[in-house]
Amino acid sequence: MxxxxxxxxxxxxxxxxxxxxxxxxxxxxxxxxxxxxxxxxxxxxxxxxxxxxxxxxxxxxxxxxxxxxxxxxxxxxxxxxxxxxxxxxxxxxxxxxxxxxxxxxxxxxxxxxxxxxxxxxxxxxxxxxxxxxxxxxxxxxxxxxxxxxxxxxDGRGRYQEFVKTTFPAGLRLDGLKVVIDCANGAAYKAAPEVLWELGAEVIPVGVAPNGTNINENCGSTHTQTAAEAVVAHGAHVGIALDGDADRVMILDQHGRTADGDQIMALLAARWAEEGRLRGGTLVATVMSNLGLERFLHGRGLRLERTAVGDRYVVEAMRRGGFNLGGEQSGHIVMTDYATTGDGLVAGLQFLAEMARTERPASELLHTFETVPQLLQNVRYEAGKQPLSDASVKARIAEAEARMTGRGRVLIRKSGTEPLIRVMAECEDEALLRAEVEGIVAAVEAAV
Missing domain, CATH: 3.40.120.10 (Alpha-D-Glucose-1,6-Bisphosphate, subunit A, domain 3)
Structure with a gap:
């Protein structure tokens, strides 16, 4: 069906x-x-x-x-x-x-x-x-x-009390200055209150929703606002959520952003050390960076890739009995705690690592070297099928042949917007740009 x-x-x-x-x-x-x-x-x-x-x-x-x-x-x-x-x-x-x-x-x-x-x-x-x-x-x-x-x-209050139980009982956030960008979205009250109750000095951003400013120049898809706040306030770390708070990006003390891949790498390595990473496996999508895969393999861990969408990550986790997965876009799924991506819980896990190790965010957020990755989107009219066009298929095949042994190409339709997403990874950045731009040009010509 x-x-x-x-x-x-x-x-x-x-x-x-x-x-x-x-x-x-x-x-x-x-x-x-x-x-x-x-x-x-x-x-x-x-x-x-x-x-x-x-x-x-x-x-x-x-x-x-x-x-x-x-x-x-x-x-x-x-x-x-x-x-x-x-x-x-x-x-x-x-x-x-x-x-x-x-x-x-x-x-x-x-x-x-x-x-x-x-x-x-x-x-x-x-x-x-x-x-x-x-x-x-x-x-x-x-x-x-x-x-x-x-x-x-009291629904929000019940959730907040649950979220605090995911933070290690023996730790507090005293002395940590945290910028929390709630994207003028669903966590605009819950996230700052949880952080304050755990002892952090909280600098809230994106906490004045008016019905039309959700995700507008703020949140996980526009981290510049949080970055500016981190630098201006001398904060130790920034946490940027999206409109419904199931995604997170984390910023170091210099305002530099780390995506979901770096967060997952940190958690996977830590959980593996503690014997908590079930099956020695992290589940992520085809969009996750090749550098993440190499990092895990170097530690005897496995990366299982799925189609894009946190629901497919969760399905693979449940099938395999795994407890950590997510997406580069910031969905971090920890089934020990939650049934779906939870940006606030993921942020707390990172803050717990800061409190435990007393290391700066800049060190914890640079877990592996990324392979250069380029993603471009092409918008198309509803009803069109640009990926079925013969010239587009031919151009993709050419790119895949040139990338063999050097990187990879991933072309897909967005599941939430009328967009074709053209992504490639390659350590030869000139080749990377040439192939992505060539495929984008072919798709644009087809639409």
Whole structure:
């Protein structure tokens, strides 16, 4: 059963444009409710969280109407990070969790992500079944069985208390000055409060959401703002989250940014030393740097690569029994603690290493030498298939032949935006640039 509505991370699009309309959200809520009420019975429960986008109000109300129409009882969390929804779905014994967010995208976009009762994102098969229900007439509940909706006032507090349990009990952050950039998003209250409660001197950035400034010149996709704050305040470290706080970038005391690969390398090496890295394996996507793979192999550890998307990382981790994985983009998944990427928990693990070793962030964030990597995006119109063009295929084949034994080429469609992502790695930077630009030119000509 194929999926058309769902992408690599739920349903996503421009707000008030298909499929991110109130009408579609209502039907999607009803279809999800019907899917989870297949066995009949009563007391079915769903938790709904959201980030700070203006369109979140519209989609929250529409989803609530759809879900209650099929007999689901809705618990509204308000603005909380995506990992909080995974945690609270399981903690509150809900059948379903829903997060309304478009993650790192601008405020004009929004999305809907589903979590199962175990706190993990729904499988491709479950999403396909929901789509099938959506395409048919959705049977409503009888009047006496319509669900109720209730706002949960302490959802964020419950999540914050959980997050603090992931930080080693014998450590504190006293003496550390930390810049935390919350991207004007879902963690704008939770992240600064957790850091302060653990003893850090906190410099908050991106904590004034107004509905339209999420991810705007701040957060993990625009670390310059956090970098400037680190330097201006003489901070020891900076932590930059994205709009729903499931991604993180960490900055050293000089304002230099380290991506998810460097963070994963540090954690993998540390956990392996402690005998905590299950299977001696780190799970990452095809986008992770070749230098990470070499670093792990040099320590007798293994890198297992997956398709792009943290859900595919998590699926591989669960299949293999591994407990550490993530993406170069900053999703860090630690299944000892959480069911999905958690930027705040990952940031705390890094701060714990700073506190334990008393080493500066600049040393801890330079775990391996990266192989030069170049990524360029080409936007295309919906409905076009540029990667099917014969000239594009030929140009990619030429690049792969030239890179053999020297690097690699990766071309893929984005799962969240109409973009072709052209990425290559090679220690010969002139060859690297020539091949990426050649493929980009061919794709642009095709679109």
């Amino acid at each position: 194929s999926r058309k509505l769902f992408g690599t991370d739920g349903v996503r699009g421009r707000a008030n444009t298909y499929p991110m309309t109130a009408e579609m959200a209502l039907r999607l809520g009803a279809a999800a409710g019907r899917f989870f009420r297949r066995d009949g019975g009563s007391a079915h429960r769903v938790v709904i969280g959201k980030d700070t986008r203006l369109s979140g109000y519209m989609l929250e109300n529409a989803l609530t109407a759809g879900l209650t129409s099929t007999g689901m009882n809705v618990l509204l969390l308000g603005p909380v990070p995506t990992p909080a929804v995974g945690f609270l779905t399981r903690s509150m014994r809900a059948d379903l969790g829903v997060m309304i967010s478009a993650s790192h995208n601008p405020h004009q976009d929004n999305g809907i992500k589903f979590f199962g009762p175990d706190g993990f994102k729904l499988s491709d098969e479950a999403e396909a079944e929901i789509e099938a229900i959506l395409a048919d007439d959705i049977a409503p509940a009888q009047p006496q069985n319509i669900g109720r909706a209730k706002r949960i006032e």
